[in-house]
Amino acid sequence: MAKKNQTLGEFIIENQTEFKYSSGELSRLINSIRLAAKVVNHEVNKAGLVDIIGAAGETNIQGEDQQKLDVYANDKFIQTLTNRNIVCGIGSEENDDFIAINSSDDKNQNKYVVLIDPLDGSSNIDVNVSVGTIFSIYRRVTPVGTPVTIDDFLQKGDQQVAAGYVIYGTSTMLVYTTGHGVNGFTLNPAIGTFYLSHPNMQFPEVGRIYSINEGNYAHFPQGVKDYIKYCQEEKEDRPYTSRYIGSLVSDFHRNLIKGGIYIYPQTSKAPNGKLRLLYECNPMAYLAEQANGLATDGFQRIMDIKPTELHQRVPIFCGSRKMVEKAKEFMKNSQEK
Ligand code: P6P
Numbered sequence: 001m002a003k004k005n006q007t008l009g010e011f012i013i014e015n016q017t018e019f020k021y022s023s024g025e026l027s028r029l030i031n032s033i034r035l036a037a038k039v040v041n042h043e044v045n046k047a048g049l050v051d052i053i054g055a056a057g058e059t060n061i062q063g064e065d066q067q068k069l070d071v072y073a074n075d076k077f078i079q080t081l082t083n084r085n086i087v088c089g090i091g092s093e094e095n096d097d098f099i100a101i102n103s104s105d106d107k108n109q110n111k112y113v114v115l116i117d118p119l120d121g122s123s124n125i126d127v128n129v130s131v132g133t134i135f136s137i138y139r140r141v142t143p144v145g146t147p148v149t150i151d152d153f154l155q156k157g158d159q160q161v162a163a164g165y166v167i168y169g170t171s172t173m174l175v176y177t178t179g180h181g182v183n184g185f186t187l188n189p190a191i192g193t194f195y196l197s198h199p200n201m202q203f204p205e206v207g208r209i210y211s212i213n214e215g216n217y218a219h220f221p222q223g224v225k226d227y228i229k230y231c232q233e234e235k236e237d238r239p240y241t242s243r244y245i246g247s248l249v250s251d252f253h254r255n256l257i258k259g260g261i262y263i264y265p266q267t268s269k270a271p272n273g274k275l276r277l278l279y280e281c282n283p284m285a286y287l288a289e290q291a292n293g294l295a296t297d298g299f300q301r302i303m304d305i306k307p308t309e310l311h312q313r314v315p316i317f318c319g320s321r322k323m324v325e326k327a328k329e330f331m332k333n334s335q336e337k
Helices: 008-018 023-045 068-083 122-127 214-219 222-232 248-258 277-290 321-336
Strands: 055-059 065-067 087-092 112-120 131-139 162-168 172-177 182-188 193-198 209-211 261-264 293-296 316-320
Touching (some): 008 023, 008 182, 008 193, 023 112, 023 131, 023 162, 023 172, 068 087, 068 112, 068 131, 087 277, 112 122, 122 131, 131 248, 131 277, 162 277, 172 193, 172 277, 214 222, 248 261, 248 316, 277 316, 316 321
Parallel strands (some): 087 112, 209 261
Antiparallel strands (some): 055 065, 112 131, 162 172, 261 316, 293 316
């Protein structure tokens, strides 16, 4: 049972028996993410003060300019996950291929792989808008003690053992699930401790906020155009409010608290949408379902999609249950016309 003002450390210990595998491993996993989150938070909060922002002059596999903080955050999460000797592999938005950890050491009894978007929304850094880290944790499927393979990463979202995000906003929060609901912890930067501030987070069944980049309207599928018009109709419960921060973690977090739907659909220019299945959509889908919400690609459950590539993109509609269901109706109806 979550108690307000409990520290993250106390919460993990009190609830580690819920983790369906050996308890100590979850603690070490979440603790390594907690440490990296505090280190990255420190740098994000001073980004405006030192010349750490701005492109690092390189581009990542996505062809996007790598902001120095992207690189820094990626390095910190990989370093802490590696040092804790708990994972056998890491997949990151910033790395073309997955990273095998201690794979040559046959004593490597590590059982988990982590997929991570180390600094999502990083294009917002130099305009002082909140950004986030997203993580997804699986148990490996290949034999323990052997080198990790791509199969350990290409698992359906419903095989996740934990997932969550860190949001570096007006306050820094760690929000995560291990399959027993979603809990939010707020960092007290003065003492570097995360406190349980949002126990048992749940999407309101219906919200009044829709989040989508309407600049792409001309390229949206008809079902999305129809849903946007539905949101804008003058009715008893509408029009809804349009809010789009351009940072998935921030839009998702606001919708989780207030109710709402976030949509990044396929377009004529991007037939699979923009967001990545393994380290953006699956972890957010796990959180959404654990918080009484839904996450689909417009037609099927995100967590039922069998991944085929480390960096594959999928469309995503996620948030309050009734809103995602309504959007799915519009997508289905437009297909049948
Ligand atoms: P657009 C940030 O790059 C991101 O991955 C998400 O955090 C955000 O919701 C989306 O892309 C913004 O994309 O095309 O609307 O700028």
